Amino acid sequence: MTVSVEKPLLAALSKGLPAGAVLTGDDELDLHSRDSAPFCAAGRPAAVVRPETVGQVQHVVRTARAFGVPLVPQGARTGLAGAANAVDGCVLLSMVRMDRVLEIDTANRLVRCEPGVITADLAAAVAEQGLCYPPDPASWEVCTIGGNIATGAGGLCCVKYGVTADYVLGLTVVLADGEVLRVGRSTVKGVAGYDLTRLFVGSEGTLGVIVEATLALRPPPPPALALLARFPSTSDAGEAVAAIIREGHLPSALELLDRTTTEAVAALGHPLLARGEGDAAATLIVASDSPDAAAEVRAMAGLCHGANALSVTAAEDAGQSRQVLDARRMVLPALSARATSLPGEVTAFIEDVAVPRARLTALIDRIETIAGEYGLYISTVGHAGDGNLHPTVVFDRSDPGAVRRAEEAYDAIMAAGLELGGTITGEHGVGTLKRDWLARELPARSLRLHQDIKRLLDPEGLLNPGKVLA
Amino acid sequence: MTVSVEKPLLAALSKGLPAGAVLTGDDELDLHSRDSAPFCAAGRPAAVVRPETVGQVQHVVRTARAFGVPLVPQGARTGLAGAANAVDGCVLLSMVRMDRVLEIDTANRLVRCEPGVITADLAAAVAEQGLCYPPDPASWEVCTIGGNIATGAGGLCCVKYGVTADYVLGLTVVLADGEVLRVGRSTVKGVAGYDLTRLFVGSEGTLGVIVEATLALRPPPPPALALLARFPSTSDAGEAVAAIIREGHLPSALELLDRTTTEAVAALGHPLLARGEGDAAATLIVASDSPDAAAEVRAMAGLCHGANALSVTAAEDAGQSRQVLDARRMVLPALSARATSLPGEVTAFIEDVAVPRARLTALIDRIETIAGEYGLYISTVGHAGDGNLHPTVVFDRSDPGAVRRAEEAYDAIMAAGLELGGTITGEHGVGTLKRDWLARELPARSLRLHQDIKRLLDPEGLLNPGKVLA
Numbered sequence: 001m002t003v004s005v006e007k008p009l010l011a012a013l014s015k016g017l018p019a020g021a022v023l024t025g026d027d028e029l030d031l032h033s034r035d036s037a038p039f040c041a042a043g044r045p046a047a048v049v050r051p052e053t054v055g056q057v058q059h060v061v062r063t064a065r066a067f068g069v070p071l072v073p074q075g076a077r078t079g080l081a082g083a084a085n086a087v088d089g090c091v092l093l094s095m096v097r098m099d100r101v102l103e104i105d106t107a108n109r110l111v112r113c114e115p116g117v118i119t120a121d122l123a124a125a126v127a128e129q130g131l132c133y134p135p136d137p138a139s140w141e142v143c144t145i146g147g148n149i150a151t152g153a154g155g156l157c158c159v160k161y162g163v164t165a166d167y168v169l170g171l172t173v174v175l176a177d178g179e180v181l182r183v184g185r186s187t188v189k190g191v192a193g194y195d196l197t198r199l200f201v202g203s204e205g206t207l208g209v210i211v212e213a214t215l216a217l218r219p220p221p222p223p224a225l226a227l228l229a230r231f232p233s234t235s236d237a238g239e240a241v242a243a244i245i246r247e248g249h250l251p252s253a254l255e256l257l258d259r260t261t262t263e264a265v266a267a268l269g270h271p272l273l274a275r276g277e278g279d280a281a282a283t284l285i286v287a288s289d290s291p292d293a294a295a296e297v298r299a300m301a302g303l304c305h306g307a308n309a310l311s312v313t314a315a316e317d318a319g320q321s322r323q324v325l326d327a328r329r330m331v332l333p334a335l336s337a338r339a340t341s342l343p344g345e346v347t348a349f350i351e352d353v354a355v356p357r358a359r360l361t362a363l364i365d366r367i368e369t370i371a372g373e374y375g376l377y378i379s380t381v382g383h384a385g386d387g388n389l390h391p392t393v394v395f396d397r398s399d400p401g402a403v404r405r406a407e408e409a410y411d412a413i414m415a416a417g418l419e420l421g422g423t424i425t426g427e428h429g430v431g432t433l434k435r436d437w438l439a440r441e442l443p444a445r446s447l448r449l450h451q452d453i454k455r456l457l458d459p460e461g462l463l464n465p466g467k468v469l470a
Numbered sequence: 471m472t473v474s475v476e477k478p479l480l481a482a483l484s485k486g487l488p489a490g491a492v493l494t495g496d497d498e499l500d501l502h503s504r505d506s507a508p509f510c511a512a513g514r515p516a517a518v519v520r521p522e523t524v525g526q527v528q529h530v531v532r533t534a535r536a537f538g539v540p541l542v543p544q545g546a547r548t549g550l551a552g553a554a555n556a557v558d559g560c561v562l563l564s565m566v567r568m569d570r571v572l573e574i575d576t577a578n579r580l581v582r583c584e585p586g587v588i589t590a591d592l593a594a595a596v597a598e599q600g601l602c603y604p605p606d607p608a609s610w611e612v613c614t615i616g617g618n619i620a621t622g623a624g625g626l627c628c629v630k631y632g633v634t635a636d637y638v639l640g641l642t643v644v645l646a647d648g649e650v651l652r653v654g655r656s657t658v659k660g661v662a663g664y665d666l667t668r669l670f671v672g673s674e675g676t677l678g679v680i681v682e683a684t685l686a687l688r689p690p691p692p693p694a695l696a697l698l699a700r701f702p703s704t705s706d707a708g709e710a711v712a713a714i715i716r717e718g719h720l721p722s723a724l725e726l727l728d729r730t731t732t733e734a735v736a737a738l739g740h741p742l743l744a745r746g747e748g749d750a751a752a753t754l755i756v757a758s759d760s761p762d763a764a765a766e767v768r769a770m771a772g773l774c775h776g777a778n779a780l781s782v783t784a785a786e787d788a789g790q791s792r793q794v795l796d797a798r799r800m801v802l803p804a805l806s807a808r809a810t811s812l813p814g815e816v817t818a819f820i821e822d823v824a825v826p827r828a829r830l831t832a833l834i835d836r837i838e839t840i841a842g843e844y845g846l847y848i849s850t851v852g853h854a855g856d857g858n859l860h861p862t863v864v865f866d867r868s869d870p871g872a873v874r875r876a877e878e879a880y881d882a883i884m885a886a887g888l889e890l891g892g893t894i895t896g897e898h899g900v901g902t903l904k905r906d907w908l909a910r911e912l913p914a915r916s917l918r919l920h921q922d923i924k925r926l927l928d929p930e931g932l933l934n935p936g937k938v939l940a
Contacts, residue, residue: 105826105828107712107715107716107827108827108857109715110826130718151661158658163659166636180915181913181915182913182915182916183916185893186826187824187825187857187896188628188827188855188856188857189624189824189853189857189858189893189897190824191621191622191672191895191896191898191899191900192894192912193672193900193911193912194669194677194920194923195665195668195669195671196916196919196920198665198668199665199668199669201665202665203664207664218720219718219719219720220718245689248600248689249689250688290760291760291761291762291765292761292762295761354658354659354660355657356577356578356656357577357578357579358578385658386657386659387657387658387659388658421656422657423655423657423659423660423662425661425662426657426659426660426661427659429661434662438662441662442662443651445645445649445651446651446652446663449666450664453664456922
């Protein structure tokens with residue numbers, strides 16, 4: 001964008017926004033130009049704007065449109081697919097100042113809020129009223145509800161409580177033409193018209209800007225008890241998962257750590273993994289928050305023993321459960337520790353792929369093979385109950401060879417996921433990272449319909465262009 | 471349609487269909503021209519076709535298109551909004567012969583099936599494999615899965631287990647141009663692209679013809695225990711519902727019978743309602759299938775007592791639970807009994823409206839007032855946990871005055887529902903019955919977007935025209 005266009009654009013944006021809402025400093029532009037995905041190009045934005053009201057968002061959308069300038073909505077930029085990355089000359093529309101919880105309706109178990117509310121803050125606010133907002137993406141302490149909705153975020157609890165999409169009853173959206181659209185409802189049930197709410201969930205800012213959400217809440221579950229089981233092989237752990245599912249258990253977490261991850265957490269000193277009773281190729285961490293959690297944990301521990309577990313630790317109280325669940329929480333610190341211990345500019349990037357539940361261990365084994373083939377350190381953690389895996393490659397981003405091998409390995413993992421009947425993303429989204437893979441996953445007719453819908457809602461192609469769809 | 475068009479149309483249809491798949495007899499046309507909604511006009515179809523394969527559906531869609539003839543998909547015609555009613559000259563596309571369960575995948579807890587499978591048959595087939603398909607619309611013993619998906623059907627269990635939409639992972643749809651579209655996935659989680667699956671759920675055959683579905687399953691719940699409580703006022707029953715919700719219970723059924731319904735079931739001889747301990751203005755029927763159902767039922771019984779219940783019967787075993795739940799099951803027979811005891815062509819039509827849960831008793835009281843104003847017999851049953859009410863007017867359809875009063879009463883109920891922050895349909899759909907009401911419920915911008923999406927997917931307007939949207 002030439003300066004001649006940029007100056008009047010900034011002047012026009014400022015006119016309808018409070019002082020300090022338009023940022024143009026180099027540091028600010030740099031800071032806001034990227035989410036947390038590597039491999040994804042980011043352009044140079046014209047400005048970052050931080051509106052505080054729906055009217056101000058409309059002003060920004062209309063101004064960008066009048067100038068023919070792309071608009072990239074963003075929250076806390078914890079996304080892992082580049083969906084919030086700047087495109088050249090764009091206005092970055094940061095929603096972080098629209099962070100109010102507008103209403104907690106305990107009688108109807110729902111909450112209305114603005115998109116910039118941090119997920120943990122929302123969860124805390126409703127917990128104070130004796131209610132629970134379950135979705136718990138890993139970044140929940142910093143990410144925003146708007147970002148969660150825009151990406152269709154998941155989390156650990158999904159295996160029992162579903163994903164963000166399952167909690168979105170209604171949305172207010174500013175459309176590409178600046179008009180306000182209300183979709184959905186405030187009732188638990190409702191089938192009046194097409195489900196446009198779900199169309200916006202997971203659309204990554206390409207169809208409109210979410211400015212308000214009505215979310216369903218649940219009563220808080222009873223306290224969870226957890227167990228940790230170590231297995232001599234991935235397939236033994238997979239058999240334990242299959243048995244837990246087959247027996248009709250509904251665990252509130254069901255996480256699988258592969259050999260590399262098990263070793264990394266053990267190396268960081270977790271007592272349940274460090275003590276060696278045989279060589280663990282996989283670790284299962286299972287929690288139950290059913291009213292008879294103790295009995296359910298005992299039953300699931302029995303199923304782990306039956307699946308050849310090397311050791312099983314079934315917690316009997318909250319303290320022991322915390323220790324078990326710490327093994328899961330230590331995964332990222334363990335990988336970071338490994339990254340910082342290595343020379344170069346080492347990074348750990350979390351990938352995301354999902355397969356039908358029964359194919360999970362097959363995919364883990366394929367990833368282990370891929371790691372060997374590309375000479376890479378890949379640690380894989382899975383939401384085993386969902387068939388959703390997060391392979392994490394730890395590599396030196398200053399080494400072009402390592403970057404290339406990491407990219408190729410990711411491609412090989414995506415290909416394996418699709419081959420096993422899965423999807424290229426279980427909960428992280430498409431952004432620019434997987435745009436080409438989306439075109440491979442979707443049948444041609446579906447891709448065309450995606451493009452038609454994009455054109456219908458954004459005929460000038462100014463809403464987060466190049467994200468999700470090419 | 472003139473005979474000159476009809477003959478070549480029938481010939482062309484027959485060419486790609488098995489013998490006996492094209493019906494044109496007057497009786498057959500009459501039989502298939504209507505679903506179960508009164509008040510809804512039905513046109514005269516050119517033919518009923520019953521394809522057996524996806525290819526045959528494509529043939530029908532393409533043939534109808536070539537002749538410029540409307541196509542009305544239908545299942546068991548148990549719908550209550552006229553969505554399956556014929557329009558003049560249309561081809562009625564009955565999906566009942568595509569009734570195969572294609573695959574039950576126990577490891578991944580999902581089922582693939584054709585749309586014509588009867589819901590109860592599907593539930594039985596997966597139960598045999600130790601799994602559960604929860605959605606239970608009242609007509610589940612005769613209605614089809616395709617119809618459930620097309621209307622976004624609900625049921626008694628929704629309060630705990632969600633509606634049909636929540637179980638649809640993927641769909642195969644024949645589009646207006648005859649092409650096959652696959653949307654969704656076979657994985658529990660997935661965010662690859664826009665949620666087109668939900669766009670088709672509840673679209674009532676206006677966007678495409680569902681020819682296959684992949685549905686999520688659950689482990690079967692433990693056996694339920696039930697309680698029945700009688701209250702001296704609607705507001706006392708409402709207070710009991712509020713207390714049950716407030717205390718964090720998740721009942722597997724939470725049904726409220728108003729005074730008229732309570733009296734009708736009592737008149738039919740249900741022992742728990744017939745024995746009078748005071749005059750009951752409302753009855754609550756509550757079930758729990760949690761692992762500690764007995765304790766939960768006891769706790770909820772206590773809450774009913776605390777809300778001023780006249781009597782509370784808490785079942786202690788399956789037999790007693792059956793007796794309690796029979797009171798709910800007897801509602802329709804009780805209304806039918808009343809209808810057949812009256813002179814004229816008396817019918818009982820079940821309406822559907824939903825409000826935020828806390829407004830339920832307010833709406834019940836409004837309906838009682840409306841019944842009085844219009845001199846009508848209105849029995850109201852509510853899925854109280856969902857805020858979803860079914861007021862049923864019993865009236866003589868051969869009496870034009872009664873029909874007019876019934877229609878006006880329904881309008882007054884819809885208006886009251888919207889005024890209380892609700893929706894014109896919780897689970898029955900729009901069809902033609904509520905098309906004008908949909909235009910009142912939806913903001914103008916949303917209605918325009920509905921029409922844009924309809925045009926995008928059905929540019930020639932041949933798919934179930936006039937349903938949902940004018």
